[in-house]
Amino acid sequence: MKKLGLVSLFVLLTATISFAQADIGFKAVGGKVSFVMPEDPIESTIGFGAVADLGTITDAIHLDAFAEYWGKSYDVGHYEWSYSIITIGATAKYYFEMDSQFKPYAGGGLGLIISSVKSDYSGEYSQYVTNISDSDTDIDFHICGGAEYELSDTMVGFAEAKYSLGGIDTFIISGGVLFKLGQ
DSSP: OHHHHHHHHHHHHHHHHHHSOOEEEEEEEEEEEEEEEESTTSOOEEEEEEEEEEEESSSSEEEEEEEEEEEEEEEETTEEEEEEEEEEEEEEEEEOOOSSSEEEEEEEEEEEEEEEEEEEEOSTTTTTSOOEEEEEEEEEEEEEEEEEEEOSSSEEEEEEEEEEESSSOEEEEEEEEEEESOO
């Protein structure tokens, strides 16, 4: 079922690009800070990321690339668990038509999740218990909604809510700034 969804999304994006006047290239770069709410039992944490505006596929559809990082450690009994997640991906955003500096959008995209988990046991039987360490890669599918606001001729602020499926499902609220290139 996932493969059918990915193939359908690829065909849709390919068809859109072939009929559109695309303007692809680095238009802006910036950073963001996020409040990350992963699925249980992992508690909420702070994340960081980088964003690049890659231009437009059509007048209303923009393409972004991103890299995000978040990590979390917590204790359960005599175990200390540590998670570390890096996501690299792309998002297509549909901008709703507005005659102002405020530009709301909705979108979705794909990414690659690189995760690692580590568990250390510190109880009285620590000489018999093996510590655990593992890493994995997963495909990320996400949907998002947010808004941009032009702060100046060269700077754009944004806020975004995103739900990500893949590996550890997360709800992420982000805010950041993009700096326009070539202005």
